[in-house]
Amino acid sequence: MPENDKQSLSMVTCTAPVNIAVIKYWGKRDEDLILPMNSSLSLTLHQDQLKTTTTVACSRNFQQDRIWLNGKEEDISNPRLQSCLQESILWRLNDFDCNGTCTSMTSCSPNDDDDDVKIWFVLVYTLSQLFGVESEQLSAVARQGSGSACRSLYGGFVQWKLGEQLDGKDSLAEQVESESYWPELRVLTLVVSAEQKSVGSTSGMHTSVETSQLLKYRADVVVPSRMEEMIRVIRERDFPAFGELTMKDSNQFHAICLDTYPPIFYLNNMSHRIISLVHRYNQYYGETRVAYTFDAGPNAVIYTLQDHLSEFVQVVRHFFPPEVSGEEFFKGLPVCSADLSEELKKDINMEPTPKGIRYIISTKAGPGPCVVKDPNHHLLGADGLPK
Numbered sequence: 249m250p251e252n253d254k255q256s257l258s259m260v261t262c263t264a265p266v267n268i269a270v271i272k273y274w275g276k277r278d279e280d281l282i283l284p285m286n287s288s289l290s291l292t293l294h295q296d297q298l299k300t301t302t303t304v305a306c307s308r309n310f311q312q313d314r315i316w317l318n319g320k321e322e323d324i325s326n327p328r329l330q331s332c333l334q335e336s337i338l339w340r341l342n343d344f345d346c347n348g349t350c351t352s353m354t355s356c357s358p359n360d361d362d363d364d365v366k367i368w369f370v371l372v373y374t375l376s377q378l379f380g381v382e383s384e385q386l387s388a389v390a391r392q393g394s395g396s397a398c399r400s401l402y403g404g405f406v407q408w409k410l411g412e413q414l415d416g417k418d419s420l421a422e423q424v425e426s427e428s429y430w431p432e433l434r435v436l437t438l439v440v441s442a443e444q445k446s447v448g449s450t451s452g453m454h455t456s457v458e459t460s461q462l463l464k465y466r467a468d469v470v471v472p473s474r475m476e477e478m479i480r481v482i483r484e485r486d487f488p489a490f491g492e493l494t495m496k497d498s499n500q501f502h503a504i505c506l507d508t509y510p511p512i513f514y515l516n517n518m519s520h521r522i523i524s525l526v527h528r529y530n531q532y533y534g535e536t537r538v539a540y541t542f543d544a545g546p547n548a549v550i551y552t553l554q555d556h557l558s559e560f561v562q563v564v565r566h567f568f569p570p571e572v573s574g575e576e577f578f579k580g581l582p583v584c585s586a587d588l589s590e591e592l593k594k595d596i597n598m599e600p601t602p603k604g605i606r607y608i609i610s611t612k613a614g615p616g617p618c619v620v621k622d623p624n625h626h627l628l629g630a631d632g633l634p635k
């Protein structure tokens with residue numbers, strides 16, 4: 249903690265990335281400790297487009313722990329938040345200079361319908377920075393905020409190992425390859441128009457564990473060999489194999505959702521159209537050039553290589569003519585516009601769906617959480633309240 253702040257106030261701001269799984273986590277073997285039934289693997293996305301920022305302030309002068317999310321005060325008694333805070337209380341006690349009270353403010357970008365931003369994780373990370381804790385167990389604490397979020401502790405390709413111990417101490421995130429390992433890899437998020445909010449991942453996976461026989465088969469038989477294969481194709485930078493495995497794993501996850509009773513539908517008509525478009529596009533070229541994956545919602549995440557990015561964006565724009573133009577539709581890394589070949593459009597042979605996709609976010613692999621040095625970026629004022 250900075251020397252001159254020791255007396256009264258210490259404040260740290262951190263940003264944390266989002267990760268998108270290519271081998272999905274779905275199902276817990278222990279709901280209290282948040283231990284998964286299978287290992288999973290994801291890519292951490294660059295923070296230029298999507299990130300969560302958290303400021304934690306700690307002072308003896310504050311009256312009580314308080315927390316705000318996107319400016320709105322949250323109930324501090326939330327059980328998952330409490331699991332994270334319990335651990336941080338130990339850090340606080342160990343930190344003789346700052347055993348005061350903390351306030352925290354988190355903001356997510358973009359903050360609408362983004363269910364992938366796992367806020368408690370960045371809170372844990374920020375607290376660890378504030379108290380100078382460098383613990384190997386950080387991902388075990390982060391995991392208690394939200395399972396998949398522990399993979400955001402590292403940049404690039406990250407696996408969350410299932411672990412064997414009952415106490416979950418070996419169920420940890422681990423970097424497979426850094427964010428610079430596969431520089432040509434690109435990620436597009438296609439944000440579709442959704443009518444209703446879907447079942448949350450926590451309750452969805454609970455019902456799957458209770459009712460889906462397929463889930464057990466996936467966890468016991470399918471995922472162990474898929475993890476090995478996924479790590480191998482990433483290390484070989486073999487996009488067709490990576491893409492195919494990514495799509496198959498996403499499809500299997502959604503098959504489990506259908507096998508859940510009552511069934512869970514995360515994909516909507518627009519998601520199905522995107523799936524068809526990807527397969528028709530790949531079929532046209534006779535190889536896997538783009539791959540989709542879907543989490544607990546209808547938005548598609550597309551993996552592709554730099555060389556195919558601009559053409560595929562044009563294809564999306566052609567088959568989902570947007571309501572808005574230019575920067576409003578396409579956010580992120582620039583792509584040069586290429587004219588689409590008539591033959592390709594004809595071969596894909598789909599009716600365009602106007603306004604089916606609200607906007608596209610283009611990004612790539614990125615690093616893990618970062619400490620923000622510039623104090624102007626703190627989200628809290630010296631009084632510990634949101635600025």
Ligand code: DP6
Nearest residue numbers: 269272273394395396449450543544
């Ligand atoms: C479909 O991490 O949101 O995104 O541990 O209950 O908070 P909890 O679940 P959560 O589940 C994410 C599920 C997924 C797949 C994945 O990211 O691996």
